Amino acid sequence: MSDYTVLSTQELQQVHMDLLEKFNKLKDENLALDMSRGKPSPDQLDLSNGMLDIISADTPLKAEDGTDVRNYGGLDGLPEAKAFFSNILNVSSNEIIIGGNSSLNLMHDTVARAMLFGVNDGETAWAKLPKVKFLCPSPGYDRHFSICELFNIEMIRVDMLEDGPNMDQIEKLVQEDESIKGIWCVPKYSNPDGITYSDEVVDRFASMKTKAKDFRIFWDDAYTVHHLTDKPDELKNILTACKQAGNEDRVLIFSSTSKITFAGGGIGVLASSENNIQYFKKLLAMQTIGPDKLNQIRHIRFFKNVENLSTHMKKHASIIKPKFDMVLNKLESEIGGKNIGSWVEPNGGYFISFNTLDGCAKTVVSMAKEAGVKLTGAGATFPYGHDPRDRNIRIAPTFPSLIELERAMDVFCLCVQLASVEKLLKEQL
Amino acid sequence: MSDYTVLSTQELQQVHMDLLEKFNKLKDENLALDMSRGKPSPDQLDLSNGMLDIISADTPLKAEDGTDVRNYGGLDGLPEAKAFFSNILNVSSNEIIIGGNSSLNLMHDTVARAMLFGVNDGETAWAKLPKVKFLCPSPGYDRHFSICELFNIEMIRVDMLEDGPNMDQIEKLVQEDESIKGIWCVPKYSNPDGITYSDEVVDRFASMKTKAKDFRIFWDDAYTVHHLTDKPDELKNILTACKQAGNEDRVLIFSSTSKITFAGGGIGVLASSENNIQYFKKLLAMQTIGPDKLNQIRHIRFFKNVENLSTHMKKHASIIKPKFDMVLNKLESEIGGKNIGSWVEPNGGYFISFNTLDGCAKTVVSMAKEAGVKLTGAGATFPYGHDPRDRNIRIAPTFPSLIELERAMDVFCLCVQLASVEKLLKEQL
Structure with a gap:
């Protein structure tokens, strides 16, 4: 050569x-x-075809709590679905909302809600502010950036380093500019770099001072179990780190089974502090009577536990x-x-x-x-x-x-x- | 007595x-x-249990156009799903978006979009207006009213008469007040009265003069095939009527299979003018990669045609x-x-x-x-x-x-x- x-x-x-x-x-x-x-x-996709046979006309169609999974109800997901994803994401069942078939949808709707109603009770609706900015570690995921463009959120590029985004840049920016309200992260096997954020990066995210008190980290943990080697990367738990740093409402974790079972036929999930989850549920109750419970049951009965996953x-x-x-x-x-x-x-x-x-x-x-x-x-x-x-x-x-x-x-x-x-x-x- | x-x-x-x-x-x-x-x-619900067996690990999992229904894609629904619902609602396939598991979700998101972006290109975002009002024929559906409360849309009560809402009241109000941007209707077997709007009511809705040019009728056709007698009510096609009156963008039709197959495990659908559908698809493309196609295929293969429905x-x-x-x-x-x-x-x-x-x-x-x-x-x-x-x-x-x-x-x-x-x-x- x-x-x-x-x-x-x-x-x-x-x-x-x-x-x-x-x-x-x-x-x-x-x-x-x-x-x-x-x-x-x-x-x-063939690997999950068995999931299509897991429930049938003859299968019991009740959830563990007796819910008929064919009928209305269950705003934030079945208890067993919440338990399953809480095991994957290492958060508690109270810190989870099971969504529809896409985490992109959850991310979009979370930004839409922040625009219309603010990130929590008493916070200003972002749409009422003269300017909202997001930090965008780049290279990154184009669909994150599209959401910002849709909502006219100004994007500020941040460099990606070998162990995650450039935290010196980020800490400086969020400390100075109150209009910076969020950041997009794919913290594990990042899109596209394949980088997993180091413990130090996670800790700095959790503890950094932000001028905006309604600053939120959009933590798209899309590839959390998508390892290519027998010695997988490990990502420090950011919700725990945020709690320890006294910033427990700061992070919004998104994930899905789109690349585990069926892309477009999977289950999306949002994890965050109980406080955030309660707030979202209040707003969510006006949007839907709940996500498809039949698909939750298919997933849960197919995998049974995290070992099988x-x-x-x-x-x-x-x-x-x-x-x-x-x-x-x-x-x-x-x-x-x-x-x-x-x-x-x-x-x-x-x-x-x-x-x-x-x-x-x-x-x-x-x-x-x-x-x-x-x-x-x-x-x-x-x-x-x-x-x-x-x-x-x-x-x-x-x-x-x-x-x-x-x-x-x-x-x-x-x-x-x-x-x-x-x-x-x-x-x- | x-x-x-x-x-x-x-x-x-x-x-x-x-x-x-x-x-x-x-x-x-x-x-x-x-x-x-x-x-x-x-x-x-048992009536639809057969739908759970309609696809399995051994079933061909391609749609008519060759789409693998287990993978990403299909923003607005599979062609056969659009064709099926266009037959039910008597609109063309280009006038349909297949949604997720709930028409409530589609209605909520349509209002949210109008708040953030306006009802079409060039229209003002409702959230930027000092006041937005909706007409609410009453008694009506509580979840419609909840959406208005959520978005701080002022509700104006309109009486229900024997053949639909009081059109004299409505025509007067929409002609005078530009801040009236919408109305909630359940036009067939209305919730709760069970009334079906007369042809005259439909025509007056289609042709009435509204001061707001971005006025929209939220036409919740939830019970369109839910007859209790052999001589079912007939509802005049409002999209056709709106076209004839030169107001083709005025109406947004919502429906779902929630009370046809599984409640919460069905399919929601939005029908409107091609112009409106194109606009929604542009925004929708930032929100989702598309609804669950496996569930669309289940429905289509279970029913095959409108006669079986x-x-x-x-x-x-x-x-x-x-x-x-x-x-x-x-x-x-x-x-x-x-x-x-x-x-x-x-x-x-x-x-x-x-x-x-x-x-x-x-x-x-x-x-x-x-x-x-x-x-x-x-x-x-x-x-x-x-x-x-x-x-x-x-x-x-x-x-x-x-x-x-x-x-x-x-x-x-x-x-x-x-x-x-x-x-x-x-x-x-």
């Missing part, structure tokens, strides 16, 4: 010609591959780990040593985050598109779709088959090389 | 003594009966019609001819609306409670829980068994008689 950045113009021109020839050949193949979204593959997640890992390995091996063999890109090997989650040379991400994505490979849009991992260094690309390896993925990664690596050489050549002119 | 209102004081005192004796005996029975909410009974609804009717008859017979035999109450015999829906003598409803409800029978709170059918004549009580006959219902109606009728006699005696003193 030769370092592209030390090649002469002539050498680069030669490399460029070779790459271009390969690229044109690839285009002729008329590929149609998709690495754009973090979707489970069909064989992952762990076993189930190992099956997921055995399907997707080879895909992650494929991506990492391709990156290593095609990009490694060339000094034209960097990436992190995650211990879990759904993504591999790739950084090109500055200014190359958009080119790579559009080249790949030309060759029939769809990637997450360059910039999508940043607020307002603007990656200031135009370098981050989120690779989503789970959905394609291993064979498709190999082909797609060939295209990707070729595009990275081509875009890099073109950039380097331009710089030398 | 003697008319209580023509009895002498002495006669009334005698009747009072007899009733009181019966009442005290009833209290000793320690009954615990509930006629408070419009819930299906367990045997009604009709057959299914006849089975519901055969279970609940005897309960409605029981209530009506008891009212006739115990209250009829005494000039102390009035009621309407509905052709469908979930309720019988009973009017006591003025000023007696609260007393009846609290007496019944004392005797172990829970009724919907008096006043609940009016905005702010305030029934100006304190006379309306909503009877919900579906959930209790026929035997329980008979006992509960004995208590109810006794309480009505007792409260009436006490009122009449007080007036004579």
Whole structure:
């Protein structure tokens, strides 16, 4: 592997010609591959097909407390569903609301409620303030940023470091600016970096001084049990840390089974202080008579306990780990040593985050598109779709088959090389 | 049957003594009966148990368009789900959004969106206006009124007449007051009166002049296929009428399968003009990746077509019609001819609306409670829980068994008689 950045113009021109020839050949193949979204593959979904048979016309359809799961009622979820998720998230059953089929919905609605009614009794509705700002550790999750755009919340970019967001930046900002009301975090196997926040980061989040007393951490624990190795990352419990720091209402934890059972047919969950949960329930009672209890019962009877859930997640890992390995091996063999890109090997989650040379991400994505490979849009991992260094690309390896993925990664690596050489050549002119 | 209102004081005192004796005996029975909410009974829910077996691990899990119903996607519902509901509601597939498990949720979120973003592009967010008012035909559905209270929308009471709300009142109000932005309607087998709006009422709604150009009719068509007789009421299609009158964006139609299949495990739906639907979808895309498609497929494969749905609804009717008859017979035999109450015999829906003598409803409800029978709170059918004549009580006959219902109606009728006699005696003193 030769370092592209030390090649002469002539050498680069030669490399460029070779790459271009390969690229044109690839285009002729008329590929149609998709690495754009973090979707489970069909064989992952098959793992939960048994859940479809778990209740039937002949099954008892009562919950543990006698509730007929086919009828109205149960605003915040069945007791056994709350118990199950409280075990997963290490919070108490009183600190949980079971939602519908999506944690995104819970996050959106939580922001909507804050806009309309404030984050708790006696707090100002954010919509009444001249300006509301959120901190956005970036690269991050595009759908978080979309929620901010929808509600006209100004997004302030914060850098991601190796153990989480840059806490020096964050502490300074929240201490100075009362209009900063929230922050989006994916604290475990982060989207897209695959980073898990360190204990120190969690503690600093829990104890930092915020000028806004209605500041809230939107803690999207989407990948909490989504390990890729036998030595999974561990995330410190932020609700406990917040309580210890005297800021127990500060954090709102979101999670779901979307990538455990069925994406779009799973269960979303919100965990927070009892105080927050009581407040949300009061407002929620005007919105719904309660989430689908049949689907709760399906989940609970399918898994029974957290041990079975762990076993189930190992099956997921055995399907997707080879895909992650494929991506990492391709990156290593095609990009490694060339000094034209960097990436992190995650211990879990759904993504591999790739950084090109500055200014190359958009080119790579559009080249790949030309060759029939769809990637997450360059910039999508940043607020307002603007990656200031135009370098981050989120690779989503789970959905394609291993064979498709190999082909797609060939295209990707070729595009990275081509875009890099073109950039380097331009710089030398 | 003697008319209580023509009895002498002495006669009334005698009747009072007899009733009181019966009442005290009833209290000793320690009954615990509930006629408070419009819930299906367990045997009604049993009718849909087959839906639980309709998909299993071995069933093809693709929708008609090839969508894997276990994975992400499908913001506004599967094509076959939209087609099914468009047949029920007589609108086109482009005029439909399939929601989650509850139409209440859709109604709440529609109001929330209007508050935050306005009812369409270019319209003012209602939350930015000094005052927003809704018209509330009353008696009506308490959960509609709760949504208004939540969003601090001022409610203006409008009388219900025999063929729908008082349109003279409504036309005058909406023409004069720009802050009146909406109205709640249950147009078919209305809650609680069981009235179906006449064609004239529908046409007047569609064509009336409103001072607010962002005025919206919240048309909660909850009981559209919930007939109790072989000669069901017919409701004129308001979306068509609105189009003909040049007001196609005016109406928002809500419905659900909550009282068709499973309450809380059904499917909610919103129908409106294509223009409105496009706007909602744009906002919805930030809130969710889409509703549970597995439950859509369950419903579609269970019913297949609207004819089977009709057959299914006849089975519901055969279970609940005897309960409605029981209530009506008891009212006739115990209250009829005494000039102390009035009621309407509905052709469908979930309720019988009973009017006591003025000023007696609260007393009846609290007496019944004392005797172990829970009724919907008096006043609940009016905005702010305030029934100006304190006379309306909503009877919900579906959930209790026929035997329980008979006992509960004995208590109810006794309480009505007792409260009436006490009122009449007080007036004579």
